[in-house]
Amino acid sequence: MTDLKLSALLASTVIIGGFLVYWFLQIQSVRELLALAYG
Amino acid sequence: MAPPFPRTLMVLALIGLGYGLAVTELYLRLWIALLPVFEWMETTPVGAIGKTWGAAFAVIEAFHLLGLALLGGAVFMADGRLLGLCFTEIPQRWLEDQLHRLFMAGLWVLLITGVFMACAVAVKIYYLPVYWYKMLALATGIIFALYIRRPLLQQDVESMSPWLRRLVALSSLMIWFTVAATGRWIGFS
Amino acid sequence: MLNQWIYEFALWVDGSQWSTMLHESYYMYNWVEATHVLSLTFSLGLLFLIDLRVLGYALPNVSAVEVANRLHWPMLLGFSVMIITGLLLFYAIPVRSAQSIWFRVKLLLLVCAAINALLFHKALRRAAGGWSDGLPAPRALRRGAGYSLLFWTLVVICGRFIAYDWFDCVKEPHPLMATLAGCVAGQEVF
Numbered sequence: 001m002t003d004l005k006l007s008a009l010l011a012s013t014v015i016i017g018g019f020l021v022y023w024f025l026q027i028q029s030v031r032e033l034l035a036l037a038y039g
Numbered sequence: 040m041a042p043p044f045p046r047t048l049m050v051l052a053l054i055g056l057g058y059g060l061a062v063t064e065l066y067l068r069l070w071i072a073l074l075p076v077f078e079w080m081e082t083t084p085v086g087a088i089g090k091t092w093g094a095a096f097a098v099i100e101a102f103h104l105l106g107l108a109l110l111g112g113a114v115f116m117a118d119g120r121l122l123g124l125c126f127t128e129i130p131q132r133w134l135e136d137q138l139h140r141l142f143m144a145g146l147w148v149l150l151i152t153g154v155f156m157a158c159a160v161a162v163k164i165y166y167l168p169v170y171w172y173k174m175l176a177l178a179t180g181i182i183f184a185l186y187i188r189r190p191l192l193q194q195d196v197e198s199m200s201p202w203l204r205r206l207v208a209l210s211s212l213m214i215w216f217t218v219a220a221t222g223r224w225i226g227f228s
Numbered sequence: 229m230l231n232q233w234i235y236e237f238a239l240w241v242d243g244s245q246w247s248t249m250l251h252e253s254y255y256m257y258n259w260v261e262a263t264h265v266l267s268l269t270f271s272l273g274l275l276f277l278i279d280l281r282v283l284g285y286a287l288p289n290v291s292a293v294e295v296a297n298r299l300h301w302p303m304l305l306g307f308s309v310m311i312i313t314g315l316l317l318f319y320a321i322p323v324r325s326a327q328s329i330w331f332r333v334k335l336l337l338l339v340c341a342a343i344n345a346l347l348f349h350k351a352l353r354r355a356a357g358g359w360s361d362g363l364p365a366p367r368a369l370r371r372g373a374g375y376s377l378l379f380w381t382l383v384v385i386c387g388r389f390i391a392y393d394w395f396d397c398v399k400e401p402h403p404l405m406a407t408l409a410g411c412v413a414g415q416e417v418f
Contacts, residue, residue, distance in 0.1 A: 007046035112273025
């Protein structure tokens with residue numbers, strides 16, 4: 001596998017992984033806040 | 040003599056750097072060191088104009104959105120082509136080159152209007168975590184687009200594994216969505 | 229007068245329970261607004277691609293007719309999202325929106341953009357011929373694309389200005405502004 005393809009694979013995985021983690025955490029905190037606000 | 044796999048090593052180094060800064064909490068030291076910069080930004084003529092005339096700030100912000108539209112159009116079409124969803128009869132590399140020009144035009148508009156706006160509200164955004172998430176996403180997006188995605192697509196895309204193509208297209212869409220969404224979030228803070 | 233009728237209509241919408249719920253919601257209003265703004269990256273983005281192609285600034289060797297035809301439906305889908313979210317935003321804060329000079333100008337510009345788009349669409353159908361692959365587009369089409377860019381730029385600017393309260397009725401603006409914005413003498417709800 002070439003350098004370009006390997007770096008692309010690595011970068012893509014990290015970005016997608018980071019995206020999922022980040023937005024999962026954001027949605028969690030939104031749900032907690034909504035629970036606090038509306039009970 | 041250059042090391043083997045230079046790009047991969049660079050990506051690994053960046054990931055390591057990010058991870059290291061995070062777990063050692065050195066990023067906080069960096070953040071503290073940046074406060075004088077942000078305080079200075081508000082004193083610049085650009086910052087003064089944005090603070091004094093809300094209308095000027097609003098017009099610049101509108102152009103920020105228009106730049107985002109241009110970048111968005113280019114990204115959607117480029118990644119759509121990569122996923123094989125549109126314009127499949129047009130050679131990938133040629134379309135990439137064309138859309139890259141539009142992407143860069145949009146990016147420049149975003150960066151210039153963004154700096155203008157940041158100067159006007161510098162200290163406020165300095166204390167907003169979501170601003171820093173946006174800057175992180177933006178840096179990631181720019182490095183990914185220019186250093187990884189574009190060089191990769193200069194090569195023979197047709198022989199590339201469809202899964203790699205999908206991964207690249209998906210990460211491109213996800214990162215720019217995150218930049219846009221965190222940007223809007225700043226507006227709500 | 230027209231302004232009175234608009235005010236009463238807005239007041240009637242304001243009385244709706246869902247309107248109040250949306251306005252006072254913790255997140256829903258923000259999400260609707262964020263969707264409204266972010267979906268312009270899609271709809272306006274595709275529109276820019278079409279307009280810039282017709283003007284000759286983008287995708288030079290792709291048939292302009294092909295670009296317009298293929299991006300047409302996704303773009304309209306994006307605009308539908310913007311219209312729906314836009315209506316919801318009005319629905320949440322009807323009185324202030326209806327009496328916002330920027331909102332009124334924005335609606336006018338949207339009508340202009342829609343008419344321009346219809347005329348452009350018709351002209352595109354009629355002009356389908358050899359020009360599409362390489363030659364500059366017919367002047368009428370280039371004018372249409374130019375107007376499209378102009379109208380939508382102004383729409384985005386006016387949309388952004390709605391949030392600012394420089395000419396809000398509650399601030400008793402200059403009489404001419406008050407008339408254009410539709411302020412009603414002695415109104416109690418803003």
